[in-house]
Amino acid sequence: MSGDISRRAVLQGSLLLAFALTGPRALGAAPGGGELPGSLRRNRQLDAWIRIGADGVVTLKTGKVELGQGILTALGQLCADELDIHLERLHIISGDTAVSPYEGTTAGSNSVSEGGKAVRYAAAEVRALLLRMASQQLRVPAERLRVTDGTISAPSGGASVTYWNLVGGKALNQAATGTVKPKAPGERKHAGRAVPRVDLPGKISGEPAFVQDYRPERMVHGRVVRAPSYGATLESADAATVERMPGVHTVVRDGDFLGVIAAKEWQAIKAASVLAQSARWKEQAALPADPYAWLLKQPSRDSVIEETVRVTDVAPERTLEARYHRPYQMHGAIGPSCAVAEWDGERLTLHTHSQSVFDTSAAIARMLRIPVEHVHGMHLPGSGCYGHNGADDAAADAALLARAHPRHPVRVQWSREDEHACEPYGSAMVLDVRAGVDAQGNVLDWNYELWSTPHGTRPGGHPGNLLAGRSLKAPFPMPTPGGGGPPNYSADRNAIPLYDFPGRKVTTHLVTQMPLRVSSLRGLGAYGNVFAIESFMDELAHAAKVDPVEYRLRHLQDARAKAVIQKAVERFGWSQTPRVPHRGRGIGFARYKNIASYCAVCLEVEVDATTHAIRVRRAVLVADAGEVVNPDGAANQLEGGLIQSLSWSLKEAVRHDARRITSRDWSTYPILTFSEVPSVEVELIERPGEPSLGVGEASQGPSAAALGNALFDATGVRLRDLPLTPERLAKAREAR
């Protein structure tokens, strides 16, 4: 059974999802122009987004990809609403460099706000265009026509015509104008409802759905032998012995890149193991024992990203300060990275779970020194994606092996150890806060400084950002990563507080040296920054002898921010929570990126008096995500983010020695398990008609802060170093 999911167009749930089809080059990446909504700015042609087939199938093309966040379901809801079609009529093509509009990377909680907006406006405009055509054909004014599932009818049983009669199979040849207003919230049938995820039934019941499941004809299995430590150079490897092993086709070596191709997967695994044992490496990595002390000593790119000088000359009554630490942490997807590539002697066909199929395909083309349009990249889902993981590197590995074994799709599956040791981690950070307060303890001057390595080393078209690209005999140098900048920021994401402090200064110290490989992990710097800001707000409230909720509200003007805090507190029963020894309650709040969703988390912890074991008993999360396309999907993301953040914050830090990463499996990098997960209640504040705000990363920071604050409430001990472990708690208690 070949399980060719590209041809089978897996029917899942109520809506047809085709992962990969061949077709014409992407249309409409017309440059510049007026301010069109969302991703329409980069893809103006309506044909780039929507195609009406002669067979009555409506195809939505999107550059955004399914990462487990349910985006394709949400985009389908938006499109079906504006076109007045049933969800079942819709067919979605996602992340195909030959067909989909270019929409950059699926990241940053932007997919609904940017990609969704484009889909909505494009679909509304296509509907208006079709209504104009129908109006001429039926000789009925467009405003009197009705549409039911793609059939346009004149009133009271008059003539009718379908979308596919009008334009079926033909191009629309129209650029979007952005002038057709999408429907008002009350007119929508799909958006705003908890439509079940279209992709979940197949994934739950074991249908081939992931790139890991893709089995094209003539496929062979590749494995790459990774260097034991960063920057190690390969001195020798016994290719001859390995090539005599059963099923082995070839050993591939190019500089420090070493891989093997075999007929069967287990043969490839065994061959890679023998090859790895034979390999002699010269290691050179020097990993800092204390990443925080190291960060503070490095030269850095410094920028003041916010400065407001207080106008009055009232001196603060007192000044408080604290330093917080956030360690290197992993994405740790349950399924390690995988890719399938085929080289035909001139062109590469690539199936990948990359978040940036276009840019990664371009980087791979440059690595292979072929024209960018000679790499056809297609997205297939992978295991949970929480940022820049090994997906792009696995794609590059597959490309190099495929080139050495033409006309056979080569599947590269990373091992657990590969993923743990080689994925780019979330950066370690040092976070300093100092506040001058008045006699009531209110903040007059707020001074925040952060030190961090970068949070963005995605391929972005550069082969030097791919592990394989850096390891070739003629290596591509890694570009020096930048720092982000407004409005999304990067290391300094959410470093600017949402609170109204009269004087404020925020300084970023970006260290571009990277002893450990780092890139974007869900929330980027926001996780550490919100932990620091919200922990310190708690410290300030405690110093002022004010309830931490009341203290926050005092410093907030933003009504929506206040509303999520108040709702969370009310739902949690903040003021009614009985005081029980060894138990504590905590709150954390942020508006993600200061422009996306508002999120407040309240939680309760219990600490064992003798073992110091920390248990989160329950959590309440309230978010305001503007108008929500799929409330159940949003709740799932927010709750998942909260639980993942608790895992990071209770347990996780990448372990290493002076040379090598030593977190190489789940026993050396433990994560939260079922018995450690609290009950979670999620509530969304509905804002129909307001712009949709991204939710995918909104709960990471507030959850970490709520945990630290609840621990303080339970024990009187303030832990400022993530993760907040029983060992650290014991040490802090002993020190008191």
Next chain:
Amino acid sequence: MTFTLDVNGTKHAIDADDDTPLLYVLRDELGLHGARYGCGVGQCGACTVLSNGTPLRSCVVPASTLGERTVTTVEGLRGEDGSPHPLLRAFIAEQAGQCAYCIPGMVMTAAALLKHTPRPTEAQIHAALDANLCRCGSHNRIVRAIQRAAEELAP
């Protein structure tokens, strides 16, 4: 070597190296993709199948050693009457999963649990699933799905 393997009620003649873990036989020889590779060392549970009704980490057990034992994968998981198993319907009803890569392993572990403990407490569900890892944070939905299926199976 060649050996016979009983998977989802059908006996298959398998030709694979004798140390090939069951996982690769299922995925590559039989085209059954429900059992998924997660760690290769039995730590995460993504590859869980049932062997004679008991959860088995298919990534660490050579297929050739199973002999007469039956193997059930998520594709072969059926209710008493042969219809899709109530667990599958319950997971969909609860939208229990985000990336859902780990879910078939959860479903198989839960199927074994419900067989010997038809009405498990929440603590029993947690204990049964504690070695099945989920990274997306779908734990509470997974627990609710199992409770929903239990309700249906043993009302």
